[in-house]
Amino acid sequence: xxxxxxxxxxREAAGAAGEEALVRPEHIAxxxxxxxxxxxxxxxxxxxxxxxxxxxxxIGVSMRLGSAxxxxxxxxxxxxxDDFEDARRTASRIGIPHYVVDLRDVFQRSVxxxxxxxxxxxxxxxxxxxxxxxxxxxxxWQVATTMxxxxxxxxxxxxxxxxxxxxxxxxxGRDPGKDQSYFLFTLGQAELAxxxxxxxxxxxxxxxxIAAALxxxxxxxxxxxDICFVAGRSxxxxxxxxxxxxxxxxxxLVDRAGNVLGTHAGVHRFTVGQRxxxxxxxxxxxxxxxxxxxxxxxxxGPRSDLAVAGFVARDVRWTGRPHRGAARVRLRxxxxxxxxxxxxxEDGARVRFAEPTGGVTPGQAAVWYDGDRVLGGGWIDERxxxxxxx
Amino acid sequence: MNLDHNAGGRVRPxxxxxxxxxxxxxxxxxSSVHAAGRRAxxxxxxxxxxxxxxxxxxxxxxxxxSGGTEANNLAIRGVxxxxxxxxxxxxxxxxxLRPLEAVRVRGCQVTLLEPARDGSIAPxxxxxxxxxxxxxxxxxxxxGEIGTVQPIEEIAAAVRERACGAVLHSDAVQAAGACAIDxxxxxxxxxxxxxxxxxxxxxxxxxxxxxxxxxxxxxxxxPHERDLRAGTENVPGIVSFGVAARLAxxxxxxxxxxxRRVRARVLHVLEAAAPLVVHxxxxxxxxxxxxxxxxxxxxxxxxxxxxxGVAAATGPACAAGAAEPSHVxxxxxxxxxVVRATLRLSFGADLSFDDAERAARAVVACVARARGRRxxxxxxxx
Numbered sequence: 001x002x003x004x005x006x007x008x009x010x011r012e013a014a015g016a017a018g019e020e021a022l023v024r025p026e027h028i029a030x031x032x033x034x035x036x037x038x039x040x041x042x043x044x045x046x047x048x049x050x051x052x053x054x055x056x057x058x059i060g061v062s063m064r065l066g067s068a069x070x071x072x073x074x075x076x077x078x079x080x081x082d083d084f085e086d087a088r089r090t091a092s093r094i095g096i097p098h099y100v101v102d103l104r105d106v107f108q109r110s111v112x113x114x115x116x117x118x119x120x121x122x123x124x125x126x127x128x129x130x131x132x133x134x135x136x137x138x139x140x141w142q143v144a145t146t147m148x149x150x151x152x153x154x155x156x157x158x159x160x161x162x163x164x165x166x167x168x169x170x171x172x173g174r175d176p177g178k179d180q181s182y183f184l185f186t187l188g189q190a191e192l193a194x195x196x197x198x199x200x201x202x203x204x205x206x207x208x209x210i211a212a213a214l215x216x217x218x219x220x221x222x223x224x225x226d227i228c229f230v231a232g233r234s235x236x237x238x239x240x241x242x243x244x245x246x247x248x249x250x251x252x253l254v255d256r257a258g259n260v261l262g263t264h265a266g267v268h269r270f271t272v273g274q275r276x277x278x279x280x281x282x283x284x285x286x287x288x289x290x291x292x293x294x295x296x297x298x299x300x301g302p303r304s305d306l307a308v309a310g311f312v313a314r315d316v317r318w319t320g321r322p323h324r325g326a327a328r329v330r331l332r333x334x335x336x337x338x339x340x341x342x343x344x345x346e347d348g349a350r351v352r353f354a355e356p357t358g359g360v361t362p363g364q365a366a367v368w369y370d371g372d373r374v375l376g377g378g379w380i381d382e383r384x385x386x387x388x389x390x
Numbered sequence: 391m392n393l394d395h396n397a398g399g400r401v402r403p404x405x406x407x408x409x410x411x412x413x414x415x416x417x418x419x420x421s422s423v424h425a426a427g428r429r430a431x432x433x434x435x436x437x438x439x440x441x442x443x444x445x446x447x448x449x450x451x452x453x454x455x456s457g458g459t460e461a462n463n464l465a466i467r468g469v470x471x472x473x474x475x476x477x478x479x480x481x482x483x484x485x486x487l488r489p490l491e492a493v494r495v496r497g498c499q500v501t502l503l504e505p506a507r508d509g510s511i512a513p514x515x516x517x518x519x520x521x522x523x524x525x526x527x528x529x530x531x532x533x534g535e536i537g538t539v540q541p542i543e544e545i546a547a548a549v550r551e552r553a554c555g556a557v558l559h560s561d562a563v564q565a566a567g568a569c570a571i572d573x574x575x576x577x578x579x580x581x582x583x584x585x586x587x588x589x590x591x592x593x594x595x596x597x598x599x600x601x602x603x604x605x606x607x608x609x610x611x612x613p614h615e616r617d618l619r620a621g622t623e624n625v626p627g628i629v630s631f632g633v634a635a636r637l638a639x640x641x642x643x644x645x646x647x648x649x650r651r652v653r654a655r656v657l658h659v660l661e662a663a664a665p666l667v668v669h670x671x672x673x674x675x676x677x678x679x680x681x682x683x684x685x686x687x688x689x690x691x692x693x694x695x696x697x698x699g700v701a702a703a704t705g706p707a708c709a710a711g712a713a714e715p716s717h718v719x720x721x722x723x724x725x726x727x728v729v730r731a732t733l734r735l736s737f738g739a740d741l742s743f744d745d746a747e748r749a750a751r752a753v754v755a756c757v758a759r760a761r762g763r764r765x766x767x768x769x770x771x772x
Contacts, residue, residue, distance in 0.1 A: 059693075061693075097696075097697075099693045099696075101690060101693070102687075102730070105727075105730065142687070142690070142760070143687060143693070146690040146691060146693075146694045146756060147693055147694045148694065148697070
């Protein structure tokens with residue numbers, strides 16, 4: 001399809017929203033070469049089409065991140081040959097070239113090894129954020145610069161606003177049910193300037209309608225769920241497989257007073273806040289309240305033990321200037337952000353909640369918002385319990 | 391500009407003319423008794439003569455197949471029976487390694503020799519791997535990824551000296567047309583050839599079978615190709631192979647000379663993109679240049695070059711669109727990051743000196759871009 005055919009069908013299917021999605025940002029020149037990251041799913045397919053409709057020279061690229069081909073255990077995450085074929089057929093339909101790049105080495109090092117090591121350290125990893133930071137917006141960007149591209153477009157539900165002069169902003173996607181801004185907090189000004197999220201201003205049903213209007217082969221493809229590389233397996237099994245002998249260390253279940261309540265098969269099987277597998281006949285529900293990978297102790301307690309006064313975040317990134325003071329913080333994907341106070345320091349940030357709050361899970365990302373605007377984020381390191389310097 | 395000749399070159403114009411003439415005027419089944427059938431038979435036999443002449447074999451030794459892959463499968467599966475021992479190397483093409491794996495699973499012993507750093511297999515290593523029960527020795531004449539040409543004459547002599555009765559096969563798909571192959575001098579039993587590597591159509595190849603070697607057909611049916619390969623002959627393919635073989639034989643000396651000069655010129659231009667590492671032996675295939683740009687991703691370079699109209703590769707063509715890391719580069723001792731950084735440039739005689747130089751400059755530009763911007767984004771703590 002020619003760019004104007006693509007644009008006409010987008011307008012017909014999505015009206016004003018489609019018109020808006022076709023607008024090229026000011027800092028990207030007409031006809032500039034951009035890489036569209038294509039997973040084989042519908043969001044990235046429509047993103048690529050919108051970039052083409054906006055008059056850019058679009059090069060479709062699929063990243064090979066895991067083992068290709070269907071696996072014996074029925075794994076249906078991304079990166080199968082079928083997904084590449086879907087991406088290729090989509091690219092052919094909208095009239096852009098399509099390539100596959102092998103980034104398995106970066107993915108293994110940055111995402112899978114970290115995922116395993118984090119669980120084995122008694123923490124709960126956030127692989128999607130790491131994949132965005134190290135694979136899509138770093139390794140793939142290096143591929144894109146080799147190709148002389150000026151930006152990367154993806155199918156993420158988030159919005160980039162502003163300009164080079166005023167500074168770029170990162171905002172939540174317009175569809176609250178699809179918003180992925182939580183996973184994108186590591187994008188700073190340099191990354192935001194070279195990144196395009198064409199579907200970020202659209203609702204998912206509109207994206208599907210555009211895909212149908214363009215007769216894309218993936219228009220009716222189901223959503224991918226779960227973490228792509230463990231799909232179909234339990235996280236614990238995956239970590240045990242990857243981590244080898246280190247993963248198999250058993251430990252004790254203890255309460256806050258240090259009483260031994262039982263044993264467990266390895267700290268990687270637990271997440272702070274988890275209820276399953278630690279109840280064992282107690283009168284009131286018990287939750288994992290902390291994990292000590294060194295001793296192997298998993299501490300459990302009543303729900304009231306989960307609420308903390310705040311936490312320290314490490315490896316903090318800001319989308320623009322560092323923020324000090326009142327903000328709202330999101331502690332997991334799609335959770336409603338809660339009020340807090342942020343105090344950036346030299347090696348991280350101290351965050352105090354307005355009210356004691358649960359769900360503070362070491363290893364997870366904490367992302368600060370001002371309304372729907374992402375201020376920045378960091379990795380939850382230690383929890384600040386009331387009365388311990390908080 | 392095609393710098394991916396080893397994946398298959400352009401069909402030569404003379405070949406296109408000969409094939410279309412045949413299709414328009416003579417198309418028929420060469421087994422038919424009528425006049426058209428007899429003309430088809432003549433076309434097939436003329437091509438057989440030409441393919442035989444390319445490697446100094448006799449026409450009766452040429453068995454046409456669907457390509458190099460089928461020839462290799464026939465040579466291995468048609469010779470090795472259960473319990474036998476086979477000697478080969480770790481840098482063979484997949485169409486040798488996969489059949490070897492299949493016969494190994496069925497109870498054969500397979501010794502895969504490790505090459506030297508330059509990809510060469512020492513004849514003495516082959517000799518010392520031989521056993522009384524060795525039934526087949528299969529060593530590729532030249533490697534399509536790194537261009538190394540094996541001392542095949544010495545290897546053959548070493549096998550003959552041992553007199554263990556082993557059949558000697560060589561996959562000469564990449565060597566045909568590039569190396570002088572004289573089967574009158576080098577006593578090989580079986581040799582695989584491919585048409586499209588020398589400018590014929592894809593879908594045609596041959597296994598040269600010396601008369602006294604027992605080979606069991608793998609494709610069963612009619613009595614075609616001396617009972618070794620059933621199925622109505624692919625006459626257009628065979629005609630194309632004959633024409634291409636005739637041209638390759640006549641032009642070999644001059645085209646090798648041209649390719650050597652092209653390779654030297656390309657390498658000279660690429661020096662502007664140093665540091666780089668050239669794999670393989672310097673006196674290898676003149677049209678093959680395997681070069682690593684440490685720290686870079688060769689698959690990204692291939693894409694960037696394609697967008698500028700230059701066809702290159704990281705290794706053998708692959709259906710997935712992203713090739714597996716080369717087993718050949720691993721076998722010669724390259725670390726994973728060097729394997730990822732390796733570009734395979736291969737030239738045909740139809741590539742002009744000027745186009746080769748332009749293509750090499752495009753490589754230098756892409757490498758500079760990849761190097762200049764690497765890590766230019768905002769850094770992050772691990």
